[in-house]
Amino acid sequence: MRFQNIGIFLLLFAIVVVTTWIEPSFASPANLRSIVRDTGLYGLISLGVALVIITGGIDLSIGSLIALTGVLLIQIVNVHVVDTDFESEIVETRATAQAPFRGPALRLAEPLPDIKPGDRLSFASTSGRSSMIVDRIVKVGNQQFVELRDRLQLLRPGVPLRWQKTQSLNPFLATAIVLAITATIGLIHGLLVTWGNLQPFVVTLCGLLIYRGLARVLTGDNQVGLLGALPEFKSLFTSAAFSIPLPLVARIGSTDAHWWDLAWIEIPVSGLILGLVAIAGWILLNRLVWGRHLLATGENEVAARYSGVRTKRLVVLAYVICSLLAGLTGVLFTLELNSVQPGSTGSFYELYAIAAAVLGGCSLRGGRGAVFSVIAGAAVMRCLYKSIVVLGISQEWEMVIIGGALLLAVSFDELVRRWTAKKRRHLI
Amino acid sequence: MRKVGKRFPGVRALHNIDLDLFSGEVLALVGENGAGKSTLMRILSGSERPDEGKLLLDSAEVELFTPGEALGRGIAMIHQELNGVDNLSVAENLFLGREPAWAGWIRRRSLVSQSQIYLARVGLDVNPAVPLGSLSIAQKQLVEIAKALSTRANVLIMDEPTSSLSQTETNRLMTLIDELRSDEVSVIYITHRLAEVMRIADRVEVLRDGRNAGTLVAAAITHDAMVCRMVGRDPQPLAKPPRGPGQRVRLHVRGLRVEGVGGILFPPLNLQAHSGEIVVLAGLIGAGRSETLETIFGVRRSVGGEVQVDAKVLCQHHVRDAINAGLAMVTEDRKATGLLVDSSVRVNATLATLDRAPANPWIRPSWERDQTATQVTSLGIKTATQQTVVATLSGGNQQKIAIAKWLIERPKVLLLDEPTRGVDIAARHEIYSILLRLVADGVAILMASSDMEEVITIADRVLVMHDGRIQGELLGDHITEQNILRLAVGE
Numbered sequence: 001m002r003f004q005n006i007g008i009f010l011l012l013f014a015i016v017v018v019t020t021w022i023e024p025s026f027a028s029p030a031n032l033r034s035i036v037r038d039t040g041l042y043g044l045i046s047l048g049v050a051l052v053i054i055t056g057g058i059d060l061s062i063g064s065l066i067a068l069t070g071v072l073l074i075q076i077v078n079v080h081v082v083d084t085d086f087e088s089e090i091v092e093t094r095a096t097a098q099a100p101f102r103g104p105a106l107r108l109a110e111p112l113p114d115i116k117p118g119d120r121l122s123f124a125s126t127s128g129r130s131s132m133i134v135d136r137i138v139k140v141g142n143q144q145f146v147e148l149r150d151r152l153q154l155l156r157p158g159v160p161l162r163w164q165k166t167q168s169l170n171p172f173l174a175t176a177i178v179l180a181i182t183a184t185i186g187l188i189h190g191l192l193v194t195w196g197n198l199q200p201f202v203v204t205l206c207g208l209l210i211y212r213g214l215a216r217v218l219t220g221d222n223q224v225g226l227l228g229a230l231p232e233f234k235s236l237f238t239s240a241a242f243s244i245p246l247p248l249v250a251r252i253g254s255t256d257a258h259w260w261d262l263a264w265i266e267i268p269v270s271g272l273i274l275g276l277v278a279i280a281g282w283i284l285l286n287r288l289v290w291g292r293h294l295l296a297t298g299e300n301e302v303a304a305r306y307s308g309v310r311t312k313r314l315v316v317l318a319y320v321i322c323s324l325l326a327g328l329t330g331v332l333f334t335l336e337l338n339s340v341q342p343g344s345t346g347s348f349y350e351l352y353a354i355a356a357a358v359l360g361g362c363s364l365r366g367g368r369g370a371v372f373s374v375i376a377g378a379a380v381m382r383c384l385y386k387s388i389v390v391l392g393i394s395q396e397w398e399m400v401i402i403g404g405a406l407l408l409a410v411s412f413d414e415l416v417r418r419w420t421a422k423k424r425r426h427l428i
Numbered sequence: 429m430r431k432v433g434k435r436f437p438g439v440r441a442l443h444n445i446d447l448d449l450f451s452g453e454v455l456a457l458v459g460e461n462g463a464g465k466s467t468l469m470r471i472l473s474g475s476e477r478p479d480e481g482k483l484l485l486d487s488a489e490v491e492l493f494t495p496g497e498a499l500g501r502g503i504a505m506i507h508q509e510l511n512g513v514d515n516l517s518v519a520e521n522l523f524l525g526r527e528p529a530w531a532g533w534i535r536r537r538s539l540v541s542q543s544q545i546y547l548a549r550v551g552l553d554v555n556p557a558v559p560l561g562s563l564s565i566a567q568k569q570l571v572e573i574a575k576a577l578s579t580r581a582n583v584l585i586m587d588e589p590t591s592s593l594s595q596t597e598t599n600r601l602m603t604l605i606d607e608l609r610s611d612e613v614s615v616i617y618i619t620h621r622l623a624e625v626m627r628i629a630d631r632v633e634v635l636r637d638g639r640n641a642g643t644l645v646a647a648a649i650t651h652d653a654m655v656c657r658m659v660g661r662d663p664q665p666l667a668k669p670p671r672g673p674g675q676r677v678r679l680h681v682r683g684l685r686v687e688g689v690g691g692i693l694f695p696p697l698n699l700q701a702h703s704g705e706i707v708v709l710a711g712l713i714g715a716g717r718s719e720t721l722e723t724i725f726g727v728r729r730s731v732g733g734e735v736q737v738d739a740k741v742l743c744q745h746h747v748r749d750a751i752n753a754g755l756a757m758v759t760e761d762r763k764a765t766g767l768l769v770d771s772s773v774r775v776n777a778t779l780a781t782l783d784r785a786p787a788n789p790w791i792r793p794s795w796e797r798d799q800t801a802t803q804v805t806s807l808g809i810k811t812a813t814q815q816t817v818v819a820t821l822s823g824g825n826q827q828k829i830a831i832a833k834w835l836i837e838r839p840k841v842l843l844l845d846e847p848t849r850g851v852d853i854a855a856r857h858e859i860y861s862i863l864l865r866l867v868a869d870g871v872a873i874l875m876a877s878s879d880m881e882e883v884i885t886i887a888d889r890v891l892v893m894h895d896g897r898i899q900g901e902l903l904g905d906h907i908t909e910q911n912i913l914r915l916a917v918g919e
Contacts, residue, residue: 287791289783296779299768306727306765307780307833308751367770 005373019387040270043378046356048325056366057200061207062326066346068211069330076174079229086163111144118229120164133228171233186323190316215342225339240266281371299367442638452612456629464638473505474498504581514561519543546574551600659909678872679841684733694896701872709876711893717876725757726750754840766830774814781836803832824855844875
């Protein structure tokens with residue numbers, strides 16, 4: 001088993017080396033950061049579906065659930081703009097970004113004690129009232145500057161601005177509600193599969209249709225977004241968690257650098273979350289009785305039951321975790337992309353997740369799977385995608401290349417398996 | 429068939445078997461379970477290859493590689509296990525793979541009319557268009573027989589065709605066999621029911637432990653002659669250490685309603701097993717022994733009645749409850765229900781006790797390693813490492829692991845179903861000594877066994893089952909093969 005799993009890490013290494021060799025910009029810190037971010041997002045759903053695959057099941061509803069989660073999050077947070085009576089004139093403007101500002105800023109005659117990022121300032125324009133979104137409040141001495149996301153347009157000192165408050169439900173509460181809903185959905189999947197004795201493929205295929213449909217019904221099939229609100233909450237999940245130094249990368253990225261220079265790669269929060277979930281998953285599968293029982297159930301459900309394993313509960317648990325991780329990924333995607341297209345967001349993601357799990361050594365017959373090789377599987381898929389972008393291959397080839405690589409990888413795996421089985425037979 | 433031999437991993441199933449069959453003859457093949465009858469017939473019908481020996485058909489040597497080739501040479505087999513496709517109709521099953529067709533189109537009318545002919549011959553009155561799945565087991569068995577007839581084979585092998593048939597259906601089959609004989613068809617008839625043999629057979633071939641054990645012709649075919657040859661050897665002297673009578677009732681089964689194969693409900697069952705006692709459930713295949721053990725253990729739902737362990741009534745909700753109450757079960761089919769064959773020795777050994785280990789819910793690797801090492805040593809399991817995959821071990825060692833997983837935490841009552849099936853002689857004796865050691869420590873053992881020698885060697889008390897009932901109880905000197913066989917066939 002260990003020997004087989006090493007293949008996926010070699011494949012990942014090979015893709016990175018070959019692509020970097022052809023196009024050094026593949027190893028640029030920005031590109032590596034986005035690979036880590038994407039691997040984090042896709043890795044979470046891959047781990048979820050891997051757990052279900054270990055039990056011998058499958059979950060096809062992940063992509064739709066991501067779309068539904070996004071729609072629900074946006075609707076539950078319910079961002080809306082309320083007009084206030086407060087009006088004040090502009091005293092001073094800074095048109096371009098200059099320290100300490102990161103964008104255009106302005107100062108009002110009367111400071112606003114309660115203004116917060118995500119609020120708006122509206123002004124009269126030729127076509128009624130227009131508004132600008134507040135990005136940051138900056139104090140310079142005891143003067144309050146309002147930094148804006150949009151350009152200042154034609155605003156000059158003396159123009160009156162009206163304060164519009166943005167209101168919403170506490171985003172943490174909304175996230176908790178959404179995650180509870182997805183866990184319930186997983187619970188329903190698990191109950192239908194175990195006590196309902198329905199086939200996992202059918203149950204989650206119906207889920208795929210229902211959740212995608214619900215997402216479209218709830219939104220009238222229109223794109224929904226956070227309207228620039230909750231910037232703090234968003235940056236909590238989309239910013240870099242920490243940076244790690246990598247050797248060699250700096251020199252590969254630019255010939256000016258020395259070989260011994262360290263490049264600092266930002267690890268986005270999604271990468272950190274994946275790391276934590278992976279550690280939890282590894283502990284579950286390798287150090288906890290439940291994980292051992294889960295593997296036993298997947299390998300031989302009857303034998304596990306005859307040994308006193310409560311197999312049904314474990315299968316239900318796997319579906320709950322899978323849907324919960326899909327929900328978490330849905331929240332992260334929504335914050336990353338700012339909006340959800342109910343008809344297309346998350347399409348095919350379940351297949352990418354299943355592919356990553358299979359690349360990572362999970363057998364669709366169940367009973368076999370390891371956490372870190374599944375993450376390597378997800379990383380292989382994202383690296384292939386990035387390679388296509390970086391190498392300038394046209395986007396239409398993406399699925400062909402990923403599909404071909406997957407087919408090669410599993411064929412190779414099967415060859416290795418036959419070879420070891422033959423060797424084993426000779427031993428007897 | 430000349431000097432046919434067959435080996436399975438760990439066992440030599442057939443040694444130099446000779447078998448002749450003349451045209452228009454009914455040859456009965458008898459022997460205990462595991463004597464090699466079915467293996468021999470699977471070789472003759474092409475589903476198994478012999479390791480040695482040869483097959484002569486009309487004096488010419490032939491090799492049969494597939495059941496299809498055997499059929500092509502006029503050899504058809506009616507299997508003991510039913511092989512029909514439940515979703516297809518009776519008619520479609522009869523002609524599966526040989527459908528009357530024209531340019532790829534099945535001729536439905538011809539299919540149905542031909543089916544009716546053969547169904548009438550076996551005396552089965554059903555509409556050929558109904559799905560096979562809607563038929564009872566006995567009716568399915570008759571469909572299998574009709575299917576074999578429809579191949580117009582000149583050699584028909586019947587492997588326990590009457591095990592699920594009622595008296596009238598059996599009578600009809602006997603008449604049919606008489607008709608076949610007059611049509612110059614040769615029939616090989618395998619059965620445990622010696623009365624049928626005396627009624628129908630021209631000649632009897634007895635097999636014992638994979639060897640020829642004698643041929644009986646015409647008047648020599650008597651009940652005693654057959655049993656004598658089936659039993660053959662002198663019973664081995666008992667290797668049991670002297671033990672006091674079982675004092676304490678550890679397992680008490682009261683009025684348990686067991687559901688047999690196909691949903692047949694057996695009559696209420698009562699039995700007890702005492703500490704320090706080995707109780708053996710004997711009987712023929714299909715007598716309901718496995719079902720009884722599985723119902724006591726709780727993997728099979730009982731319809732009524734109760735199980736007590738040490739006078740505590742067992743809440744039969746999940747196997748886990750039975751295990752917590754002190755029950756353990758070594759299953760009949762270790763590959764399907766006993767072991768995770770693709771996992772390691774260690775994983776298998778600790779699977780049943782892991783969630784009651786001191787560190788639960790954590791797996792403490794040192795605990796796992798130590799417990800496995802203890803069992804490997806005390807049961808003499810021959811394995812390279814604890815990480816060795818179980819599938820690579822011999823049958824005997826696999827079976828020891830299937831037992832070991834229940835011994836990390838000593839059970840109060842150990843249930844075993846055919847614990848030495850597919851296990852070679854040496855390992856078999858080691859398993860017996862493990863069981864004797866356990867009963868000496870006060871464990872009660874209830875096991876099902878079809879191996880007569882085993883029953884006699886190890887049993888303190890034998891309960892013989894027939895059709896889901898306990899037909900009789902044998903103690904001490906009364907535990908003989910003759911007595912067991914007599915009760916097992918329902919006398």
